[in-house]
Amino acid sequence: MTTDALGRDRRVLLQEEDVQGIRTYRFPNLSSRLAWDRQLFLPSGTWRFLKKHRKEFDLIHLHMYRTLQDILVHRLAARYGTPYVFAARGSLLRIVRQARTKALFDALFGNHLLRDARRLIALSKTEKGHYESMGVPSDKVSVVFNGIDADRFQNLPARGALARELGLEDRQIVAYLGRLNPRKGLDLLLHAFAEVHRRNRDVVLVFAGPDEGCQRRLESLAGTLAVKDSVA
Known part of the structure; x- marks a missing residue:
């Protein structure tokens, strides 16, 4: 049992399906925005x-x-x-x-x-x-630690592939990999990055992960801290 929230403005259309052999039921939230922005899930x-x-x-x-x-x-x-x-x-x-x-x-x-x-x-x-x-x-x-599928990490891209894809080959990269969730303290990371950026203009901050209600706030904060052009 879960909810249909897939994003701030997106929902899973199938309310019942088998997921890896497990029957899964999704209940419609009264508001996906409340679920995503405030972590307030109200499944009917x-x-x-x-x-x-x-x-x-x-x-x-x-x-x-x-x-x-x-x-x-x-x-x-x-x-x-x-x-x-x-x-x-x-x-x-x-x-x-x-x-x-x-x-x-x-x-x-x-x-x-x-x-x-x-x-x-x-x-x-x-x-x-x-x-x-x-x-x-x-x-x-x-x-009980989270399980990791080690096979997925056997054939990794060449070192620097992501930097080339983002056009950041000549920049120093600080990377965050994980959910963009308010409880992760990403606002603190942005403030710390802004302090570093004032001393080193070559450094960039890259967020990589699904948005769970705080991407817009992070974008706004990056603008307020005058580092928006150095955050991806």
Whole structure:
């Protein structure tokens, strides 16, 4: 189960399909812009689906923290005794935007969600520490690293191929590879880059990754910091 958000102004058209042998259901968000810009996912029909199919679930694997889905699944699990495991995937900390709202969510819903999960999954030892800082016993958290398909990295392009493609052969490149998500702290990277750029005009900053609600803000900030022509 997921939502149909594919971008700020894009949606996945298929609401039901098999993805690598797994039946996948997508529920329409009330607003893709809220989902993308504010990480506020409001999928219509989720609770009806959960109630209708509740007896088919032996175990629920829940992803991401502080979402409407968290509240609905916790409510379902409490009512029908369905066990669930939870993976935060970097969403536990309150340091990125709306810290007070997040603290309120934790007090009303989040702490109960973590307490009642059969198992909590961390992507790293650092994230395990985040769980522990929220009062979760260490022995309730399992560290499961992201898998990597090593075969994809056996035949890499020649060194410098991307720089040539972007016309940056003679420039020094600072590269960010990953999701353009507010919780990544990319505004801090831009501010730091601007400081470096004032001393070295040959350096450029390259962002490479899918936009998850902050590309426009980064573009605007780059303009404000007078480094827009040195950011790609």
